[in-house]
Amino acid sequence: MTDSAPAPRLTPQTAAALAADLRQLPFTHAAIESLLGPVAAAALEREHAEAARAVLADRQRRGDTGPLDAAVSAWLLGDDVSAEALERALPRLGVDGARAAGLVADVGAGEGPERRVRGLVDLSPYDTDVPGHLWVASDQTALQRRGPLPEDYVLGVGRASLTLAGAADRTRADTALDLGTGCGVQTLHLLAHVQHVTATDLSERCLAFTRFNLMLNAETLGLDRQDLGARVELLAGDMLAPVAGRRFDRIVTNPPFVITPRRDPHAPVLTYRDGGREGDRLVAELMAALPEHLTPAGQAVLLANWEIPEGADDPLARPLAWIPETADAWLIQRDRQDPAGYAETWLQDSSLELDPAAYQRAYADYVADFAERGVAGVGFGYVWMRRPALEGAPAVASGRTAPEPSRLRVAETLTQQVDPAIGADWTAAVARQDRLAACDAAQAAGEEGFAGLVLRVPGHVTEERHARFGAEHPEVILARQGGGLRRVATLDTATAGLLSAADGQVPVGALIGAVSGLLELDDQSSARFVQAVRELYCDGFLEEVTTAG
Structure with a gap:
């Protein structure tokens, strides 16, 4: 069961109207920080809204509000706003158009000046170097919902999606697969350098949000709103099933890698992060299968968690063994957590602390599950794989962990701070290995x-x-x-x-x-x-x- 609102939807006409309204506001990070001030804006980024509410309330007392105030209140704070105020923020789409699009809903039965509406989604600006200024719609956060997240929650632009976008190769390609697209963040990035992108997800709600975001940002992405299918294909299904037998030049995926106790088969699964399989089996299956879906010289990059068994000498030996010996691979472990720390991280991510009894049960399940399976820790990192351009090409001696016989095999732990966008440097590092x-x-x-x-x-x-x-x-x-x-x-x-x-x-x-x-x-x-x-x-x-x- 879920209490999620229906996913938003746009037509080519309403998408163009909404984009023009947001551009005119302007609905950007810079404008929002200028409105709220750096302290309140930074607190809002950390999922704390009271400082922003105080700023907006003070502006209202002084009679100094503008159209941007209403947009921030509705879509970043999840608060009720005057329909008249939001109408001024959306002169082309209008409040009724926003309601028809699933962006807002009426609160109560007020009319005229008494009419109030509340945002149904998180609609946030997303500033990128390439392709540029975007907006991304997703489900409301726990802050906006004022409660834990539902099972079919569609995540917005999170730290993991930013990490993956920064780690991906940005060289030009003909085809790409965004596996587990969520609200479409990776697809937005891929369209800047890939001619045709296939985006898949188990969740139909995710695909609906992705389509919304593509329609909204069509001009910046170089898409035709009347024919999104010319460059983007949206497919529903589990993992690689929707693209069985197909190959791509690039694959990027932020799969549901979070390890969640499966002691209770009826326990809820957050589809945006939990694969519904025991331990790290989903990641193992995916890493083993990805190379077969790459064209010759095609590359895949993904984020992953892997369990580290008690007594393991090499924390990366297990995930490295999942990759077929015929594929090139480079694994970078960025972090390692003990079982208790891992449980705390992901219980906090789902805001389950808002339900103390459920939090305690879930925490106990995590600790017991890891103990029963002899898990000493969980690693997090990036995985790069490549299908050889020519079968039987010479192997590379990496100077690091490299089982024999092997192709390019690097497995290392990097705990230092790295640049957020390491994709170009990683691509150059692979090129140096190839050159050697x-x-x-x-x-x-x-x-x-x-x-x-x-x-x-x-x-x-x-x-x-x-x-x-x-x-x-x-x-x-x-x-x-x-x-x-x-x-x-x-x-x-x-x-x-x-x-x-x-x-x-x-x-x-x-x-x-x-x-x-x-x-x-x-x-x-x-x-x-x-x-x-x-x-x-x-x-x-x-x-x-x-x-x-």
Whole structure:
């Protein structure tokens, strides 16, 4: 059972009218912050509305309200507003048009100046670098609903969706699959660089919200409201079932990866985050199946949780084993939580603390479920996969966790702060791994390999030297990245010397030879030095200078 309002709907005409009204207000983050002030706006971002309500109430007492006040109250706070005030905010669509679209409902039986309405959805501005200023409709938050979330809740722009959008490859492609689209956030991003997007979801309500958001933002997205199907296909079904037998150049998915106790088969499942399977089985099945739905050289990126069994030596061994050996893969663990912390995170996410008795039962179920299955912790991270362009291409030695035989297999834990949009840096890192594999293949064929690359240190990489007072030489030398994955490498005298000399003028093989000779390295030390330089290149502390550059 659910008490969710019906999903909103737009026609091409009402979509154009609403978009023009929101643009005229303007309904943007900058305008809302200017209205509320930075303190109240920041509190609202944290799901606390009282500061914003106080600002709007003060403006009303002073007779200083405008059309934007009504839009903020209705769709960001979930409060009752005067129908006349909202009418001024929507001169083209009108309040009756907003009601017909499922955006508001009448409160009581008032008419004329007494008529009041309340928002039925969360309608929020969404500012992106590409494609630009958007608006996204989703179900009302717990703040707006003033209660826990329903089972069929449609999530808006959340931290996970922002993380996935930032991690995805933005190079141009013909086709893409947005698996588990929710309200369509990833599809909005994909349309900026993909010609045709297929968006799927188990929930028909999610697809209705996605269609609403596509219609509303059609001009910015380059869509024809009369023919959305020319570039977007919306399909209902469980996981990959709606696209059985099909392949895509790109797949992005923020699947329902949250691990939820299944001790009670009749317990409610929040479809936006819970897969309804025991433990992390849904993620395991998905990661195993995704490569078959990629075109040659096609790529998939997803967010995932995975269980870490008690006594596990490598927290990433389990999810890495789910990926077919024929696929390239790169796993990055960003966080790890113990069972209690994990339970608290996701019970808070669903606002179940608003129902204390249900919260206590659910918390106990979480702890018991993890204990019964011997789970010591849960990892969270990003997963990238690629279908090989050519079957049987040479494998890559990553220098990290890489079972044999394997293709490109990297599994690492990065706990440092990284740039929100790591997609371009991750794509470049994969390209460096591919370049190194090509160099090794060339060298095996008797041609010049890695030694022939002309490398330099990127401008964002800086050097740090640490020494005790009075010491003649530094005891620690670090190379630190100022962007992307923000890695830090500990250097020795040889690698520090090479980075100091790598100015993009001389092949790296000549630099290695010069440093090795200067330091009088023996064969074993020279081999370790070469491997260290290769890893510095793979990790982005060195970049190739091409002829065009």
